[in-house]
Amino acid sequence: MVMEYRADLPPEPFNAGEPALTGGTTTLVEGTTFCLSTADGDIGPGTPHGLFFRDARVLSRWQLRLDGAAPHPLSVSHPEAFAARFVLRRPPAAGSGDSTLLLVRERLVDDGMRETITVDNLGREATTARLDLHVDADFADLFAVKEGRAGRHDRDAVATGPELVLHDRGNGSRGVTVTATAGPDVTPGTLSWHVALPPGGRWTTEVVVRPTAAGDPVRPRLRHGERVETSGPARRIRRWRAASTAVAASDPVLTGVLSRTRSDLGALRIHDPARGGRQFAAAGAPWFMTLFGRDSLLTAWMALPLDVDLAVGTVQTLAETQGTAVDPLTEEEPGRVLHELRRGPDSAAVLGGNHYYGSVDATPLFVMLLAESWRWGADPDVVRSLLPAADAALAWVDRHGDRDGDGFVEYRRATDRGLANQGWKDSPDGVNHASGRPADPAIALCEVQGYVHAALLGRAELAEGFGDPATAARLRHRAGELRRRFAEAFWLPDRGWYAVALDGRKQPVDALTSNVAHCLWSGIATDEHAAAVIRRLAEPDMDTGYGLRTLASTMGAYNPMSYHNGSVWPHDTAIAVAGLLRYAHLPGAVDLAHRLAAGLLDAAAAFGGRLPELYCGFSRDDFSPPVPYPTSCSPQAWASASPLLLVRACLGLSPHVPNRTVTTNPHLPPRWGEVTLTGLRLGPVTARVTAAGERVEVSGLPPDWTVDPARGFEPPAGG
Known part of the structure; x- marks a missing residue:
């Protein structure tokens, strides 16, 4: 299922669908988990980008290739601090300025990462495409990445059916598991799909990244097929806003x-x-x-x-x-x-x-x-x-x-x-x-x-x-x-x-x-x-x-x-x-x-x-x-x-x-x-404050409370 972004949700100024330049870094964050990537969604080796969990980089490479080439980025938007949508297209064929194949990457972080990849054929003819997702992990310490000291780490990569499992040889308690739907071909370091699309057709896959901590896989909080607005991070942010x-x-x-x-x-x-x-x-x-x-x-x-x-x-x-x-x-x-x-x-x-x-x-x-x-x-x-x-x-x-x-x-x-x-x-x-x-x-x-x-x-x-x-x-x-x-x-x-x-x-x-x-x-x-x-x-x-x-x-x-x-x-x-x-x-x-x-x-x-x-x-x-x-x-x-x-x-x-x-x-x-x-x-009380210029009104206080607008603003321990 493709993650959906409903238009009937209340607008969030500067937040929902915020456009960004196609250059620079895209940052997603939820709690102690965060992801840095380029504005097309890629995490390239040799960069400070990555998926970080508990101060270690559990993904150091995450590059999507379409027919062996990098897709052309069109836009990136951030519905929330923990989610992003990357919109791309297949490079136009020789002699044509337009493309008919749209690729969308929808990413959500929450004690791991989920990425839903959707390919739409907007043309009048059937088409085929090959998708390769190149994956690696160096398990480098956050400080080493920040300071440019992250060298090559020894790790094991094992492909087992639809899973790719990577382990840190230097610290056996650290690892990451990558799983995907839509029947990928999995080899150490790559997940691949061969896609055939009729005119107007759509294909999708859901890829989940689950870190391992202290030798045990982290219990996933990313549910299969769940939309961003019903995900765990979205529910938590709504509770925060309500409270x-x-x-x-x-x-x-x-x-x-x-x-x-x-x-x-x-x-x-x-x-x-x-x-x-x-x-x-x-x-x-x-x-x-x-x-x-x-x-x-x-x-x-x-x-x-x-x-x-x-x-x-x-x-x-x-x-x-x-x-x-x-x-x-x-x-x-x-x-x-x-x-x-x-x-x-x-x-x-x-x-x-x-x-x-x-x-x-x-x-x-x-x-x-x-x-x-x-x-x-x-x-x-x-x-x-x-x-x-x-x-x-x-x-x-x-x-x-x-x-x-x-x-x-x-x-x-x-x-x-x-x-x-x-x-x-x-x-x-x-x-x-x-x-x-x-x-x-x-x-x-x-x-x-x-x-x-x-x-x-x-x-x-x-x-x-x-x-x-x-x-x-x-x-x-x-x-x-x-x-x-x-x-x-x-x-x-x-x-x-x-x-x-x-x-x-x-x-x-x-x-x-x-x-x-x-x-x-x-x-x-x-x-x-x-x-x-x-x-x-x-x-x-x-x-x-x-x-x-x-x-x-x-x-x-x-x-x-x-x-x-x-x-x-x-x-x-x-x-x-x-x-x-x-x-x-x-x-x-x-x-x-x-x-x-x-x-x-x-x-x-x-x-x-x-x-x-x-x-x-x-x-x-x-x-x-x-x-x-x-x-x-x-x-x-x-x-x-x-x-x-x-x-x-x-x-x-x-x-x-x-x-x-x-x-x-x-x-x-x-x-x-x-x-x-x-x-x-304010403790057991819930109040409303309305102010303009040098006028202020405080309502909702019990009768035994006092509003004192006469004193200067001199609280005992700072402003």
């Missing part, structure tokens, strides 16, 4: 981007069946389809207006992997929150192991998200059960994060196998002076001190909410002292911005970076300093017109085509917008927030409604639309979630379910028109 908040706006661009956000976050969720289906967001496709402390935490924070369960699942999962011992190889330390989790065949040799802890910011972000989840209505019993993990995280801040006892959290990698930079700008050259000289460790990043400040305040509020006022008072005092000392040590009065860091000699690292905007978001900045930062961020050397540069164009290390030294990261700009609107009472804050938000949405429209991980930081006056970064992940979790943070910040939406209050302070851009959140779950 999560619907966000829409009068502006069709914003509505389309938010629709794509909702779909992509649904596809990037990973469920843990061993723990009751608990969910968290993978960092992004193609290379980061796993749990990442920093990325998963920030994504869950941004997605709180959609679903608090994603945040709860994230903190629960990270609490279970929290460090308990000191291990220089993995950089584990008691209380430290995981940086990333890997399952690939070479994971033990990459960054020290399957569990790697080399992140300086995930630990305070963990405490921040726990407190924010509580405010947004997480089950109080679950939150209470996680308080020991939050206290262990703050103990790490004191005992291991603050390496020299100066009151600031800094990092220095434990061995030369770890990440040299351990903040969100973790590339080797990601932290540097205004001159361009790299900073020397140990490095205390400005935004990390802000996260610690917010974590202390968040834990203080939790202590107060759970009947421990003494702890609340002690932590608030610590937060106040940190804020005071931060202002003294990090402010550069002759520059008008915060140092991006203090280096190993406690000297300011004086480059102007987007990191300083995170200090607005966390609330560690004083009003006086925030006013100066706002003025400086508004200058053309920071604002590209499509978002905020990671490094000002006037700095020595600036390169608009770099990963962290002048590019634009959507999540970074969204955090800046939230920070600016936290200080909306200061001159220029709202105007700059609106300008940055507009730039992000214009960039999203240019990228088909989906914000990539990052893009080049050229000025909009010089390059429009924005220039893609060549290896950017897409979809990528915190980039996908960024539009939600824009909406939340512009609404000034800050619920506090335990106190039965909803605080708002709206500053919506005029071009958005009316913005509506429908089905917003």
Whole structure:
């Protein structure tokens, strides 16, 4: 049966049937499984393309040939993040410009892959064709593929009837089985069909790829003949949409981007069946389809207006992997929150192991998200059960994060196998002076001190909410002292911005970076300093017109085509917008927030409604639309979630379910028109929020709840 795409399904802007160029890479993703191919559906040997399952490439070749030649691509469309339709034709016969043989490949990924191949004879004469599907697997580790180190792997290929079975000789527990309908001739490495079609005739076959893990074939979730809209991934995404908040706006661009956000976050969720289906967001496709402390935490924070369960699942999962011992190889330390989790065949040799802890910011972000989840209505019993993990995280801040006892959290990698930079700008050259000289460790990043400040305040509020006022008072005092000392040590009065860091000699690292905007978001900045930062961020050397540069164009290390030294990261700009609107009472804050938000949405429209991980930081006056970064992940979790943070910040939406209050302070851009959140779950309550400009209405709340539009948007732990 051919997979069908019904025209009577509700439209999804920027999502259903989205056209794409015939060049480039097509990415499909569902949970930890993803597939990279060319836009005609092929996976060629010697490329980074493939079908990846649990951080290993289980297909390194998947090439379809028609009469011995590659079909001509016509189009590719993506009805969902996990499905694609590739439309091709047989090359025209000599002397003819037209073809009468149409070939369609319809692909679905879900713990494996299913591809339905259909051939239609549109001509008036009968025709024959030979189809060959060339298949191979190298079982290479994800990192080896990403870094171009995937060499030839020894594998066994066995053809048994309609099956092709490939096994990794180096790891007998890994393998893949390929089966097909329509009676293929199967040889090691190839499935072949001889097709005869009458005029107007159709022929189809269904090919299923099933990986093997731990020596056992993975139970298939891809049912024979099932249409995309009734498949497992489609059912899961519908449940996600039904359970999560619907966000829409009068502006069709914003509505389309938010629709794509909702779909992509649904596809990037990973469920843990061993723990009751608990969910968290993978960092992004193609290379980061796993749990990442920093990325998963920030994504869950941004997605709180959609679903608090994603945040709860994230903190629960990270609490279970929290460090308990000191291990220089993995950089584990008691209380430290995981940086990333890997399952690939070479994971033990990459960054020290399957569990790697080399992140300086995930630990305070963990405490921040726990407190924010509580405010947004997480089950109080679950939150209470996680308080020991939050206290262990703050103990790490004191005992291991603050390496020299100066009151600031800094990092220095434990061995030369770890990440040299351990903040969100973790590339080797990601932290540097205004001159361009790299900073020397140990490095205390400005935004990390802000996260610690917010974590202390968040834990203080939790202590107060759970009947421990003494702890609340002690932590608030610590937060106040940190804020005071931060202002003294990090402010550069002759520059008008915060140092991006203090280096190993406690000297300011004086480059102007987007990191300083995170200090607005966390609330560690004083009003006086925030006013100066706002003025400086508004200058053309920071604002590209499509978002905020990671490094000002006037700095020595600036390169608009770099990963962290002048590019634009959507999540970074969204955090800046939230920070600016936290200080909306200061001159220029709202105007700059609106300008940055507009730039992000214009960039999203240019990228088909989906914000990539990052893009080049050229000025909009010089390059429009924005220039893609060549290896950017897409979809990528915190980039996908960024539009939600824009909406939340512009609404000034800050619920506090335990106190039965909803605080708002709206500053919506005029071009958005009316913005509506429908089905917003706040603990036991489901509300509706409607806003335009500086007007907001919240309905559906019980009589004992309070809507407070008078207070400024200053939640205790970030915007």
